[in-house]
Amino acid sequence: MKAITAFSVFALLAVALPPFCAADAPDIVEFYSIPDEPYEDTNFVIFVLAEDNDGLDVLELETPDDTYTFDCNGSTLCSYTLIAYETSPGTYEYTVTVNDSDGDSETDEIDVRVLEAEENDIEITDMWAVPSNPDVDEEFEIRVRAEDEDGVDRIDLYIDGDYEDSEDCGDDDDCNVEFEVSLDDTGYYTFKAKAYGTGGGDNTDTEEIDVYVGNDDGQPYINAYASPSNPTTGNAFSIYASASDIDGIYKIEVWHGGSVIGTQYCGYISPCSRTFTVSPKYTPSTYNFEVRAQDESGHSSSTTLSVYVSQSSYCGNGVCNSGETCSSCPADCGSCPSVNYCGNGICSSGETCSSCPSDCGQCPVLNYCGDGRCTSGETCSSCSSDCGRCVTPSVVYTCKQKGGKCCDNGGQGIVDGAADCPSTCFTTCNPTPEPGTVNPEPVTPTGGVIAIDGSAILMGMMALMLILMLYIAVKVK
Numbered sequence: 186m187k188a189i190t191a192f193s194v195f196a197l198l199a200v201a202l203p204p205f206c207a208a209d210a211p212d213i214v215e216f217y218s219i220p221d222e223p224y225e226d227t228n229f230v231i232f233v234l235a236e237d238n239d240g241l242d243v244l245e246l247e248t249p250d251d252t253y254t255f256d257c258n259g260s261t262l263c264s265y266t267l268i269a270y271e272t273s274p275g276t277y278e279y280t281v282t283v284n285d286s287d288g289d290s291e292t293d294e295i296d297v298r299v300l301e302a303e304e305n306d307i308e309i310t311d312m313w314a315v316p317s318n319p320d321v322d323e324e325f326e327i328r329v330r331a332e333d334e335d336g337v338d339r340i341d342l343y344i345d346g347d348y349e350d351s352e353d354c355g356d357d358d359d360c361n362v363e364f365e366v367s368l369d370d371t372g373y374y375t376f377k378a379k380a381y382g383t384g385g386g387d388n389t390d391t392e393e394i395d396v397y398v399g400n401d402d403g404q405p406y407i408n409a410y411a412s413p414s415n416p417t418t419g420n421a422f423s424i425y426a427s428a429s430d431i432d433g434i435y436k437i438e439v440w441h442g443g444s445v446i447g448t449q450y451c452g453y454i455s456p457c458s459r460t461f462t463v464s465p466k467y468t469p470s471t472y473n474f475e476v477r478a479q480d481e482s483g484h485s486s487s488t489t490l491s492v493y494v495s496q497s498s499y500c501g502n503g504v505c506n507s508g509e510t511c512s513s514c515p516a517d518c519g520s521c522p523s524v525n526y527c528g529n530g531i532c533s534s535g536e537t538c539s540s541c542p543s544d545c546g547q548c549p550v551l552n553y554c555g556d557g558r559c560t561s562g563e564t565c566s567s568c569s570s571d572c573g574r575c576v577t578p579s580v581v582y583t584c585k586q587k588g589g590k591c592c593d594n595g596g597q598g599i600v601d602g603a604a605d606c607p608s609t610c611f612t613t614c615n616p617t618p619e620p621g622t623v624n625p626e627p628v629t630p631t632g633g634v635i636a637i638d639g640s641a642i643l644m645g646m647m648a649l650m651l652i653l654m655l656y657i658a659v660k661v662k
Contacts, residue, residue: 210289211237215264216281218297219351220338225274225302227381227389228341230351231267235283235291247280259286268348274301307333307382309340309392314376318397318431318455321371327364331380331390334358343377356383368398371406373429373456397429397456404486405430405478407437411490412460417497421465424490427458428478440475453481469496 215234223229231248235241240259245252246267257263263283271277277297284290311330319325331337336356342349342364354360360380368374374396382388399406409426416422426449428434433453438445439461451457463474471493479485498506500514511521525533527541538548552560559572566575 211235211241211283211285211291213281213283213291213293216293216295218279218295222298222300223270224300226270226272226387227302228268228270229297231269231279231297232264233266233281234262234264235281236262237283237285237289239289240286242284242286245282245284247282249277249279257283271297271299274299302388307331307337307380307388307390309378309380309390312376312378312392312394314394314396316431318399318429319368320431321398322367322369324365324367327366327376327378327394327396328361329364329378329380329392330359330361331378332359333380333382333388336383338381338383340381341379343379345375346377354380371398373397373408395456399429399431404484405434405480407476407478407486407488409474409476409488409490411474411492415493415495416463417495418467418469418502419465419497422463422492422494424461424463424474424476424492425458426461426476426478427456428486429456430478430480430484431455432481432484435479435481438477440477441472446474455480467494469494 213233213235215232217232219230219232231246233244233246235244235257238261240261241257241263242259244255244257244263244265246255246265247253248267248269249271253265253267255263255265265281275298277299278294279297280292280294282290282292309329309331311328313328315326315328327342329340329342331340331354336358337354337360338356339351339353340360340362341351344366349366350364352362352364354362366376375393376396377391377393379389379391397406405428407426407428409424412423412425424439424447426437426439428437428451433455434451434457435453436451437449437457437459439447446463447459447461449457449459449461471491474490474492475487476490477485477487496502496504496506498504498508500509501516503517505514505518509518511518515521525531525535527536528543530544532541532545536545538545542548552558552562554563554568555570557571559568563572565572569575
């Protein structure tokens with residue numbers, strides 16, 4: 186895998202350089218790599234410079250993996266710079282094509298040999314600014330020293346992450362370089378140096394320094410902020426204050442409500458900083474803190490820092506904050522209203538699955554004695570509460586129905602009888618069911634003959650004749 190990143194491109198006007206000979210087609214003046222033979226996993230530069238009297242239109246650089254196009258905007262001189270690297274040793278071809286405003290073009294190629302990285306060790310031993318606190322628009326130096334017993338290849342300089350310049354060390358084992366810099370805005374800048382050993386690859390080292398570029402009116406530059414930026418009541422917070430000045434800082438103060446709440450004496454160093462702790466005595470509101478700085482020459486400056494202190498979020502602070510409810514924090518949000526009714530989604534006291542299934546859910550289907558349903562397996566004997574009480578019907582039996590047996594003693598027992606049963610056989614019987622017998626079926630009469638003796642028949646006939654004779658006698662009279 187390889188990656189290539191273009192970091193700077195620019196076009197130059199012919200009036201800014203010495204005159205050159207006119208040509209019908211564009212001329213590729215310079216096309217090379219720096220260094221000639223870079224190491225794997227190490228940045229190297231591809232530089233292109235082209236010229237044409239008719240004005241250049243487009244410059245196109247083709248790499249092993251991609252193509253980059255730059256608009257020259259009709260300039261008579263056009264240059265392009267590419268930062269590239271390869272991840273493995275080998276020979277790689279780069280091709281450039283330039284077109285002028287008349288449609289003429291020129292193409293050139295170079296082969297870049299990438300070497301295998303060697304094992305060695307490099308270290309940046311020192312890095313500083315001269316002067317340490319330069320003014321805006323003042324030229325100053327960033328000095329870097331790097332050491333490697335196998336030799337230092339080069340040192341690159343970056344300002345706030347952007348590539349600025351590079352200095353060749355000529356493979357010296359102790360390399361000292363100076364970068365000339367001039368900045369036109371006041372503020373802090375981060376300078377990073379990256380040194381490369383002759384072995385290439387991962388044999389690099391980096392170092393960073395922060396430099397304050399001041400104004401020319403002699404007043405200190407102040408940077409201040411609160412941490413956390415939005416503190417809460419009942420909790421301490423911090424105010425960070427930093428000041429820089431060419432002459433060095435004498436002291437830093439933090440003021441609030443017309444009084445000094447913190448002072449840092451700096452001993453005329455620059456920059457100077459301190460973190461001031463503010464006690465947790467403030468109620469919810471916006472508070473203004475003034476940060477003042479004074480340099481060695483007596484010049485001073487100040488800045489105002491506004492800090493909003495919000496109400497602490499905890500149950501019991503008297504404020505119903507986000508995340509608190511009448512259920513989780515009644516002390517702040519009040520008691521929840523009483524709304525016990527079927528259908529409110531809460532299975533309240535007194536509600537059951539039977540009385541309010543919408544809140545308590547459906548009752549489970551269970552078959553048990555006492556559930557009010559006479560289900561399979563339950564009888565009047567095993568579960569009279571569900572199936573009712575067992576009832577024994579009254580049955581009238583004849584002698585024939587009992588197979589020659591008579592019901593005796595008011596139906597309290599069954600006894601063997603003679604072939605001709607007495608009239609007491611017509612007595613109503615209520616036989617006691619045998620154990621395990623439920624509701625015995627009544628016996629259907631079979632139409633059998635009732636057995637009585639002859640004297641009974643004779644007496645009946647005589648009584649009938651007597652009645653008839655009395656009737657006739659009454660009629661005759």
